Amino acid sequence: MKTPIKIHIQPDVRLHQVSRYLYSHFAEHLGRCIYGGIWVGEDSEIENDEGIRIDTAEALKHLALPALRWPGGCFADNYHWMDGIGPRGQRPERYNLWWRQPESNQFGTHEFVRLCEMIGAEPYICLNVGSGTVEEARSWVEYCNTNQATTLVDLRRENGHPDPFNVKFWGIGNENWGCGGSMQPEYYADLYRRYATYVRRTAGEGATLIACGSTPGHPDWDERFLAAMKGAYRLVDSIALHHYMGQGIDAVAFSDEDYYELIGTIGAVDRRLTRATGLAQAFSTHGHRIDVALDEWGTWFKQATVESGLYQQNTMQDALFAAAGFHCFHKHGERLRMTNMAQTVNVLQALILTRGPQMLLTPTYHIYEMFRPHRDAYLVVCDVTGSPVIQVSAGNHRDALSVSPTLSKDGKDLFISILNLDLSKAVSVEMSIAGATDWRVAQVRRLATGEIRSHNTFDEPERVRPEEVPLDSYGDLSGLALPPQSVTTLQLEKEGVKE
Ligand code: AHR
Numbered sequence: 001m002k003t004p005i006k007i008h009i010q011p012d013v014r015l016h017q018v019s020r021y022l023y024s025h026f027a028e029h030l031g032r033c034i035y036g037g038i039w040v041g042e043d044s045e046i047e048n049d050e051g052i053r054i055d056t057a058e059a060l061k062h063l064a065l066p067a068l069r070w071p072g073g074c075f076a077d078n079y080h081w082m083d084g085i086g087p088r089g090q091r092p093e094r095y096n097l098w099w100r101q102p103e104s105n106q107f108g109t110h111e112f113v114r115l116c117e118m119i120g121a122e123p124y125i126c127l128n129v130g131s132g133t134v135e136e137a138r139s140w141v142e143y144c145n146t147n148q149a150t151t152l153v154d155l156r157r158e159n160g161h162p163d164p165f166n167v168k169f170w171g172i173g174n175e176n177w178g179c180g181g182s183m184q185p186e187y188y189a190d191l192y193r194r195y196a197t198y199v200r201r202t203a204g205e206g207a208t209l210i211a212c213g214s215t216p217g218h219p220d221w222d223e224r225f226l227a228a229m230k231g232a233y234r235l236v237d238s239i240a241l242h243h244y245m246g247q248g249i250d251a252v253a254f255s256d257e258d259y260y261e262l263i264g265t266i267g268a269v270d271r272r273l274t275r276a277t278g279l280a281q282a283f284s285t286h287g288h289r290i291d292v293a294l295d296e297w298g299t300w301f302k303q304a305t306v307e308s309g310l311y312q313q314n315t316m317q318d319a320l321f322a323a324a325g326f327h328c329f330h331k332h333g334e335r336l337r338m339t340n341m342a343q344t345v346n347v348l349q350a351l352i353l354t355r356g357p358q359m360l361l362t363p364t365y366h367i368y369e370m371f372r373p374h375r376d377a378y379l380v381v382c383d384v385t386g387s388p389v390i391q392v393s394a395g396n397h398r399d400a401l402s403v404s405p406t407l408s409k410d411g412k413d414l415f416i417s418i419l420n421l422d423l424s425k426a427v428s429v430e431m432s433i434a435g436a437t438d439w440r441v442a443q444v445r446r447l448a449t450g451e452i453r454s455h456n457t458f459d460e461p462e463r464v465r466p467e468e469v470p471l472d473s474y475g476d477l478s479g480l481a482l483p484p485q486s487v488t489t490l491q492l493e494k495e496g497v498k499e
Helices: 054-063 074-078 109-119 134-145 151-158 185-203 221-228 256-264 266-283 316-330 363-370
Strands: 005-017 024-026 067-070 094-096 101-103 122-127 169-172 208-212 238-245 291-299 336-342 352-355 358-361 378-385 389-393 396-399 401-407 413-420 427-433 437-447 480-482 486-497
Touching: 005 401, 005 413, 024 291, 054 109, 054 352, 054 358, 054 363, 067 109, 067 169, 067 336, 109 122, 109 134, 122 134, 134 151, 134 185, 169 185, 185 208, 185 221, 208 221, 221 238, 221 266, 238 266, 238 336, 256 266, 256 316, 256 389, 256 396, 266 291, 266 316, 291 316, 316 336, 316 363, 316 401, 316 413, 316 486, 363 437, 363 486, 413 427, 413 480, 480 486
Parallel strands: 005 427, 024 067, 024 336, 067 122, 122 169, 169 208, 208 238, 238 291, 291 336
Antiparallel strands: 005 378, 094 101, 352 358, 378 401, 389 396, 401 413, 413 486, 427 480, 437 486
């Protein structure tokens, strides 16, 4: 007899809070992310608010991204912030070294902060360590965050912003093992000490300083960097890893094996996060805690080349991958503070694609939207028994079902996301919820098209979008039907105490 598949949730057993910053994002001066995707300029025929595209800004506002990282990426360590302030007509033209395109500097600090204000995100600025100076970085912080009587503060006021921007998140360089200067971790640590000393002093104690962390090609970076920071750990608030997956795979014409392999790579990022959070804990000192960020992650497929401006399509595969990624991140506890998928518009695993005045929301966008209730909620204990397995690579398997239940801060809402990662098998599960509370299913939503390669196009922009599932099929939770390759969310409300 077949063993029934069971999900047992214990809302009374809270594990930890899911940092809302796990749902942060990243926008770089690269391809058509900023120029065309976000910024079109005031004279554009595309509807804009002082140069910022209204359609894109509204779609991003709906997601309420907690933080947005900018200006790069590799671009950050070749960016000189003073090029991007003052009257736009007088800003210098530069060349974007890494992404081989002209840089008009029309989108600078004020435009970025304004975008953040429009969409409700906290700005996260990455400073130039690779080709800049300590004073250039420090003065950017002074310009943004202070209000003393200085020439730079006067300049900010003249440029239209009397109040400080109060930027909380400051990255001290990007990928300094590569495009950010090809450094050794010990050399970077020495530079980090200098930069962070002046940035901290200028930004104030409330600022979060984020160090460049490892990538799969530089696995010992975190340990060597942290060891070299001995005596100055108070300068490191977070260490930020990068992890891209799917290289070599076609964004749309991938095989089923490619899909399973991609899902399997979440195991690798999981192991890296376990190691990094352990190291961060080990190097935290009494009174100063070091956290971990994953401030670049996502799919990077064959079509995303420098020539294409890292543009790629986004299919149901990306949606399932993003959802499985978030389930993994939820488990990493409070020490994993922030993740930033790359990138917001038209680049890599984008939320939004644009073509001239047209815009569409990708399957990945829908995962960010559907998972909003997880933010700041408490992950609770959940046991899944009898899950079918999928083979992710030769000899390696994982559960096809993935479940992540969170309880809202006030304890009144239980939100459960369930993934069936199998491409062909539907499953039926019995769900039970422990404790004395009676829960009422208030809403069930699903993202599933039955075709893993399906995606939205400018001709058919709503091919992939979440649907509401009729509640009558969910009544007592005893027979939840989960179609293959699906993401289902259940919103349960506290009804009272069980009789
Ligand atoms: O996101 C694209 C690029 O990937 C970033 O600029 C860089 O940091 C990483 O290598």
